[in-house]
Amino acid sequence: MAAVLESLLREEVSVAAVVRWIARSTRGSEDNPGEAAALSSLRPLRKEFVPFLLNFLREQSSRVLPQGPPTPAKAPGASAALPGRPGGPSRGSRGARSQLFPPTEAASTAAEAPLARRGGRRRGPGPARERGGRGLEEGVSGENLPGAGGRRLRGSGSPSRPSLTLSDPPNLSNLEEFPPVGSVPPGPAGTKPSRRINPTPVSEERSLSKPKTCFTSPPISCVPSSQPSALDTSPWGLGLPPGCRSLQEEREMLRKERSKQLQQSPTPTCPTPELGSPLPSRAGSLTDEPADPARVSSRQRLELVALVYSSCIAENLVPNLFLELFFVFQLLTARRMVTAKDSDPELSPGVLDSLESPLFQSIHDCVFFAVQVLECHFQVLSNLDKGTLKLLAENERLLCFSPALQGRLRAAYEGSVAKVSLAMPPSAQAVSFQPETDNRANFSSDRAFHTFKKQRDVFYEVLREWEDHHEEPGWDFEKGLGSRIRAMMGQLSAACSHSHFVRLFQKQLLQMCQSPGGAGGTVLGEAPDVLSMLGADKLGRLWRLQERLMAPQSSGGPCPPPTFPGCQGFFRDFILSASSFQFNQHLMDSLSLKIRELNGLALPQHEPSDEDGESDVDWQGERRQFAVVLLSLRLLAKFLGFVAFLPYRGPEPPPTGELQDSILALRSQVPPVLDVRTLLQRGLQARRAVLTVPWLVEFLSFADHVVPLLDYYRDIFILLLRLHRSLVLSQESEGKMCFLNKLLLLAVLGWLFQIPTVPEDLFFLEEGPSDAFEVDTVAPEHGLDAAPVVDQQLLYTCCPYIGELRKLLALWVSGSSGRSGGFMRKITPTTTTGLGAQPSQTSQGLQARLAQAFFHNQPPSLRRTVEFVAERIGSNCVKHIKATLVADLVRQAESLLQEQLVTQGEEGGDPAQLLEILCSQLCPHGAQALALGREFCQRKSPGAVRALLPEETPAAVLSSAENIAVGLATEKACAWLSANITALIRREVKAAVSRTLRAQGPEPAARGERRGCSRACEHHAPLPSHLISEIKDVLSLAVGPRDPDEGVSPEHLEQLLGQLGQTLRCRQFLCPPAEQHLAKCSVELASLLVADQIPILGPPAQYRLERGQARRLLHMLLSLWKEDFQGPVPLQLLLSPRNVGLLADTRPREWDLLLFLLRELVEKGLMGRMEIEACLGSLHQAQWPGDFAEELATLSNLFLAEPPLPEPQLRACELVQPNRGTVLAQS
Amino acid sequence: MILTKAQYEEIAQCLVSVPPTRQSLRKLKQRFPSQSQATLLSIFSQEYQKHIKRTHAKHHTSEAIESYYQRYLNGVVKNGAAPVLLDLANEVDYAPSLMARLILERFLQEHEETAPSKSVINSMLRDPSQIPDGVLANQVYQCIVNDCCYGPLVDCIKHAIGHEHEVLLRDLLLEKNLSFLDEDQLRAKGYDKTPDFILQVPVAVEGHIIHWIESKASFGDECSHHAYLHDQFWSYWNRFGPGLVIYWYGFIQELDCNRERGILLKACFPTNIVTLCHSLA
Secondary structure (H helix, E strand, C coil), X not given: CHHHHHHHHXXXXXXXXXXXXXXXXXXXXXXXXXXXXXXXXXXHHHHHHHHHHHHHHXXXXXXXCCCCXXXXXCCCCHHHHCCCCCCCCCHHHHHHHHHHCCCCHHHHHHHHHHHHCCCCCCCCCCCCCCHHHXXXXXXXXXXXXXXXXXXXXXXXXXXXXXXHCCCXXXXXXXXXXXXXXXXXXXXXXXXXXXXXXXCCCCCHHHHHHCCXXXXXXXXXXXXXXXXXXXXXXXXXXXXXCHHHHHHHHHHXXXXXXXXXXXXXXXXXXXXXXXXCCCCCCCCCCCCCCCCCHHHCCCXXXXXXXXXXXXXXXXXXXXXXXXXXXXXXXXXXXXXXCCCCCCCCCCCCCCCCCCCCCCCCCCHHHHHHHHHHHHHHCHHHHHCCCHHHHHHHHCCHHXXXXXXXXXXXXXXXXXXXXXXXXXXXXXXXXXXXXXXXXXXXXXXXXXXXXXXXXXXXHHHHHHHHHHHHHCCCCCCCHHHHHXXXXXXXXXXXXXXXXXXXXXHHHHHHHHHHCCCCCCCCCCCCCCHHHHHHHHHHHHHHHHHHHHHHHHCCCCCCCCCCCCCCCCCHHHHHHHXXXXXXXXXXXXXXXXXXXXXXXXXXXXXXXXXXXXCHHHHHHXXXXXXXXXXXXXXXXXXXXXXXXXXXXXXXXXXXXXXXHHHHHHHHHHHCCXXXXXXXXXXXXXXXXXXCHXXXXXXXXXXXXXXXXXXXXXXXXXXXXXXXXXXXXXXXXXXXXXXCCCHHHHHHHHHHHHHHHCCCCCCHHXXXXXXXXXXXXXXXXXXXXXXXXXXXXXXXXXXXXXXXHHHHHHHHHHHHHHCCCCCCCCCCCCCCCCCCCCCXXXXXXXXXXXXXXXXXXXXXXXXXXXXHHHHHHHHHHHHHHHHHHHHHHHHHHHHHHHHHHHHHHHHHCCCCCCHHHXXXXXXXXXXXXXXXXXXXXXXXXXXXXXXXXXXXXXXXXXXXXXXXXXXXXXXXXXXXXXXXXXXXXXXXXXXXXXXXXXXXXXXXXXXXXXXXXXXXXXXXXXXXXXXHHHHHHHHXXXXXXXXXXXXXXXXXXXXXXXXXXXXXXXXXXCCCCCCHHHHHHHHHHHHXXXXXXXXXXXXXXXXXXXXXXXXXXXXXHXXXXXXXXXXXXXXXXXXXXXXXXXHHHHHHHCCCCCCHHHHHHHHHHHHCCXXXXXXXXXXXXXXXXXXXXXXXXXXXXXXXXXXXXXXXXXXXXXXXHHXXXXXXXXXXXXX | CEECHHHHHHHHHCCCCCCCCHHHHHHHHHHCCCXXXXXXXXXXXXXXXXXXXXXXXXXXXXXXXXXXXXXXXXXXXHCCCCCHHHHHHHHXXXXXXXXXXXXXXXXXXXXXXXXXXXXXXXXXXXXXXXXXXXXXXXXXXXXXHHCCCCCHHHHHHHHHHHHHHHHHHHHHHHHCCCCEEEHHHHHHHCCCCCCCEEEEXXXXXXXXXXXXXXXXXXXXXXXXXXXXXXXXXXXXXXXXXXXXXXXXXXXXXHHCCCCCCCEEEECCCCCCEECCCCCCC
């Protein structure tokens, strides 16, 4: 590989030829023969070139970037090919190069270990090697030709290479030799698996990628040391793998060591052998080294390499565009050059071979190189967010090295509108209850309905608790909520309940987590609209302020592993804690369905004919809608991937050998949870990659190690690789993909290629796509890909790691690399709206085609409006029919039922039979629904269309739009009505029948017409509760026990009865149970009056009520019973043994009040004579004292025999004495 | 009447082991003349219920029941007109109505072949005339009318108070021109949880969005509020978003801590309601 680079540097071949050579499998015709010859002999190494180049650059830069964030790279062992080919033209120089750019880590330890290897590097061959080191050693051993076969040998140890050991073994115990940051301390670390780039600290969010250390580590300085506290939240409940734990310890040790060094040696501790340029030690002065264009050491060489490198980037030959930009930014902002202390003895200053002196000999070189590369990628830079542009444009090094570029950036900054901002703060909104989907009719049984009711509440309870506690140190999801969640899941017995719960779960997920920080605005909810209407401006300001104050932590480097930030963590942990097979299955079903639905959503397409102003306004809406759909899809796909691959992921290392084969054989049988391959193919064909690929990437990012090896998914990866290569940013043409769309795809694909489970060699080994990655274009001319649907806001929302670029620049400005985090802002969409309604399906007819044609030349908003109106009016039409026609039919059913009940008597027959009779009578009326529906749509649609379209819409267009809206609405409504009206009527009638039959039952008092209070009533009557309470007090006084001074006054009693009358006449506050109790209490009161049991309070202490007063009170009661009570009054209680028995206690007994009362009851028609007779008859059966029974018998005889007396004055003595004759005579 | 926790505890302190009679209530009113009677009664009732819940089990052991029943029998044999049952209840610190139920159950067990059903017992308690034994009927009736915390009459009063305040709230909403769906309408639509009122257009009270209003004609103490939160208020929030609870008889100030979360407490109908203005620019 180095040979190629060398030829290039010697100007034997041109940059263009090299790039062509790399990019294509076949020789380009334009190559000149000399170049071709030089390169063709290297053909088998072609694939190795880019990884080699990338690793070469990383190695070369290692002296400048030891302190700053490391540059992650994921190039498989690039130097693998170095000495590998016997007879190769570069053989002669092999030895020297292999020393300079040593193919193995082991060899390099001697040469540049302290400097070149940032991060946990291998100190020697060991069995547990990581992928990063694999290729290197294979190459060095000379046993394997580079190629897939060799690379696939995972973990194959290679023999040590004594022949290549160049000098004394490094003094591993000398800490000073090893840069503290990211370095590995001696000793136990020797066996630790490591990569050539930095080891990745494990954070909670990376639990899924645990088996391997992730390549793409975040800057070390960004990893808070407190991180490990959260480690145990991993789904498997395991802590750190031992290797990672020791990493933390190492860092701690190194930190101490560094501070020691700082104290001990404030001056450069290393000699500076090269170039004599004053390179301050890393540990020395804290000032940054100035960069000077005049002091660049070998311009030409740097220019050439920069050009090759840029071309590789431009041709998408590198896996991750933004990772390379990040690296370049690092070079741009490098602070100091670290000198090689323990320099390779063979690296003598005298060697001038083009590759044998370091590429970057000073900060000046680095900056020069970076600026060279950036110049080639101005277009990408100019599409970054405004904040990054500003920092770039203000970068003094950039100004110094390339005023032209700086000028262009400044102009780009000034013209940029790409402000990326934080979304509104989250406030968990619940999914609202919707009767259409959530009421009893949607459940199989009452039990299922009520179980789900409880589950909903438990779910939110758990969610609230999580909100309260998840940030507390030491709080653990599983410990805090696990058992409750499982108990709740355990109650979900019915399958239909599972689907209800999953729907709730999914809706809540979408509502809370659409943005990466989980702080998404409510997308499908409604409440925030109100909020913003109430004070949009103030809220906006508040949020902006909050944005500044929050300054969340970095998202974890330019290539963070897949994570569940913010609220997403709740949903992930919920799934893990629930560990319910049924739930997962239903969830996957539901997620798949929703993904299909959203992925297939007919998003409006760009129409170039739009005038600027209008299309601008419209495009904001389009973009917003696209963003909502895309973000929803990504979220759903992420969770689908998480759940679908969950059973296959574990902490153990990926299988190898036979085990792997058998697993592959097994797994290839399993159908994919969602046919993503077909969806991808269709998406590419329909030119909707910009929608499909970003969510597919989310889905795949959770794949386990085996997945990429399966044929099905391998096809997908190949498609994605081809797509990636085809997205050349510089090629822009009409009808092709928009720049930002491409940028988004490059960013997400690049990120995917860095995921640990995606084999790192996949990218480089896959045979390059043919130049013509042209999907078969049966697609419409303008697919979604060609529409400007992506803006910076969406780009940064989907790929928050792009913001790392800005952070690097900001760190530079802040002048302190120690300050980490802080600058990255979470980027979330500020505007989110509900999903547009699904466009209705139109029929095939000519009319439909005409309508389509009509829309074709109109602005897309017109079509959206019409479809929207049609959808709403159609839906309203159905509701209207329900409320009018169906409601009428239900009323008819009720009256028919009443008749039925009257004719058939109380029982009314079998309810099912009744229902059948009613339905057969009523359902035919349903036919009217269609006519009514048509009429409704006709009446309502035009007005709505008119209101929503611009005033200036031409009359003809307007009327066509109206007609189409009417047609679509009618079609929708009638389709629904004709299919469902009978069932609807049946259902409603059934409900009405059961309602009526229930009402028929136990509470006759509740039925019947009730008189309200008069119009003039001001509802000032005493409250029923107050009266019951008052009467209860009187009753309790009468029944006793009571204090001697307790009693009531006759006036109070009269007043009470007066108030009772008022309350009964004003029915505002009266409810049936209260009236029933009042009635009962009034009867009890009457009984006490009759028995003269009420203790009267008066001037001479307690005395008995005067007869006249008692009668007056009884009269009042009779009148209340007669006139004012609307419910039944239990008057028969007056003759219950208990109440009549009250008389037994009084001496002398006085019966006249009772007789009076009975006569009045008959007189007023409150009770029938027969009824009273029956009551009196049953009284005789009770046990009474002898004399009392006798008196009672006399009373009843008297009552039965006599018509009422005007003024009966009966005493007990009279009753028993035989002077009945007189009484009788009087009657 | 919003009380601080300290004020509330001072009142609650006075209520330890006080029998639920009208005499106790009178004394309480004299002790705290500045508090409204309804608030005091509500607190009294709630405190007493808490006390009963704590001690309920010990009155329901078979030994306890047997001993109460024997004492009752002995008592009425001596004097059937004396308040035997009521005195017994007060003596053992149990609610008279509940004591009546206990003895009635025991009595029916002895006199009927089958164990009495709950509905039969309830029906007899509502109308003691149905009790086959005249003396017991009087004793039971006496217990019921003298109990101001338990029993069918008290239940009815509580229900009536609740209903009256709902009506009051409805009138206030109508007066303010706020359109709403009431419980019955919600039930008819098949809602599984129904606050008293759901506003069709949300309003803001003291800067908080209100989607629903629940009327509580009681004092909001810790115990009842937490139960309501769990069974009702959070459930409403889970379905309809933030809302307002009106504790007409006041509440403990410290409980109004979920405002930000979406549950606002008031002791009366709010005066400054902000409605959505359609003409807002």
